[in-house]
Every structure is written in structure tokens, then in C-alpha cells.
Amino acid sequence: MNALQPDNRIACHECDLLMQRPQIQGDQVVNCPRCGSRLISSHPNSAERSLALALAGLILLLPANLFPVLTLEVLGRQQEQTIFSSAMVLYRDGLALVALAVLLFAILVPLCKLLLLTYLSGALHLRRRWPLLPLAMRSYQHLDQWGMLEVYLIAVLVSVVKLVDIADVHPGLGLYSLGALIAVTALSSSQLDPDLFWHQIADLGDPVERVETGHE
Numbered sequence: 001m002n003a004l005q006p007d008n009r010i011a012c013h014e015c016d017l018l019m020q021r022p023q024i025q026g027d028q029v030v031n032c033p034r035c036g037s038r039l040i041s042s043h044p045n046s047a048e049r050s051l052a053l054a055l056a057g058l059i060l061l062l063p064a065n066l067f068p069v070l071t072l073e074v075l076g077r078q079q080e081q082t083i084f085s086s087a088m089v090l091y092r093d094g095l096a097l098v099a100l101a102v103l104l105f106a107i108l109v110p111l112c113k114l115l116l117l118t119y120l121s122g123a124l125h126l127r128r129r130w131p132l133l134p135l136a137m138r139s140y141q142h143l144d145q146w147g148m149l150e151v152y153l154i155a156v157l158v159s160v161v162k163l164v165d166i167a168d169v170h171p172g173l174g175l176y177s178l179g180a181l182i183a184v185t186a187l188s189s190s191q192l193d194p195d196l197f198w199h200q201i202a203d204l205g206d207p208v209e210r211v212e213t214g215h216e
């Protein structure tokens with residue numbers, strides 16, 4: 001007898017209530033009967049939506065990093081700042097840890113998140129059993145909490161307010177791209193239903209997920 005049937009039951013992530021997995025088709029939402037939190041929100045073409053958003057995010061990541069977020073003009077002297085160059089300024093000012101945090105949470109983590117999401121949704125869209133899908137999904141879920149583009153954007157806006165008295169501050173193309181990138185990543189996070197993705201990954205039968213039990 002196979003003791004491991006991961007898809008027949010579902011646990012509420014808020015109150016831990018264990019219940020039978022409901023059969024869902026199409027555009028449906030399932031809430032926990034005990035605490036009311038959302039368990040499953042099934043959108044048609046979920047993988048395709050995620051793939052489109054991830055690709056849009058990867059494209060936006062380029063101008064957000066290549067073009068200046070802000071241009072400062074003091075006494076006729078112009079200085080353009082990209083995300084990377086602002087981290088370098090922090091590093092040169094002796095704030096190595098803050099510089100590292102900017103590099104990690106404003107560049108590397110969003111990039112990794114978008115690459116993982118492209119890989120996952122691409123595999124699910126093409127229904128291909130690409131390697132390490134469960135690891136990619138786990139990593140994506142861990143990283144989801146660590147992308148801090150919004151914090152960076154707020155820091156930029158605060159600095160604009162503070163600098164506007166002493167310098168001419170011009171928002172650059174990087175700032176608009178950053179805003180669009182934040183909207184796209186927020187949308188991709190809210191659209192993605194982890195339960196549905198896990199279900200589809202298990203359906204593809206990734207070898208890592210196939211724990212063999214009951215074959216004594």
C-alpha cells in the first residue's frame with residue numbers, strides 16, 4: 001500500500017486544519033472552512049500568466065539597472081545614480097553592509113526570483129519535467145519574502161524629498177522602470193498560487209517528488 005498520497009489532503013497554512021482536497025476546475029477560490037483564509041485560488045492559465053509576468057519582469061530589470069534612477073544637479077555639476085552605483089557610493093563611504101544589502105535585495109534577489117519563476121512557469125506551460133523543479137519552487141517561495149525593491153523605491157523617494165532643497169533632482173528612466181518592475185513582481189507574487197504550482201509539479205512526476213514507499 002502506498003502510504004504517501006500528497007495530493008489527497010490539504011492543510012490550511014493559517015490554522016493547520018487538515019481536509020480533503022476539493023476538486024477544482026477553472027476559475028475557483030477555496031477558503032478554509034474554519035478560519036476563512038484562502039487555500040486555493042485557481043486561475044485559468046496560471047502558468048502562462050506567471051510566465052508572461054516573469055518575462056516582463058526580466059525585461060524591465062535591464063532598464064531598471066542600466067539607466068539612472070536619479071540625476072542630481074548641484075552647482076551645475078550633474079551626477080547620475082543607478083542602483084549599482086548607489087551601492088558603490090555606500091561602499092566607498094564605509095557602509096559596506098548597507099551596500100551589500102542593496103546589491104542583494106534590490107538586484108540579486110529580484111533577478112533570481114524572476115529567473116526561478118520563468119523556469120517554473122516555463123516547465124509547467126510546456127508540461128516538461130525539467131530537472132530540480134521542486135528545489136526551484138522551494139527556493140522561489142523562500143526568496144519571495146526577500147525581494148525588497150519596494151523598500152529601495154521608498155528610500156529613493158525619501159532621498160528625493162530630502163535633497164530637493166539643496167539640489168535639482170531629476171527622476172531617470174531607471175526610476176520609472178523600477179516602478180513598473182515592482183508592479184510586475186507584486187502582480188506575479190499575488191497571481192501565483194503555490195498550492196496549484198506544487199500540484200502541477202507533482203503531476204509532471206518530477207523524480208525528486210516520487211518517493212517510493214510500499215515497495216518492500
Ligand SMILES: [Zn+2]
Nearest residue numbers: 012015032035
Ligand atoms: Zn484555516
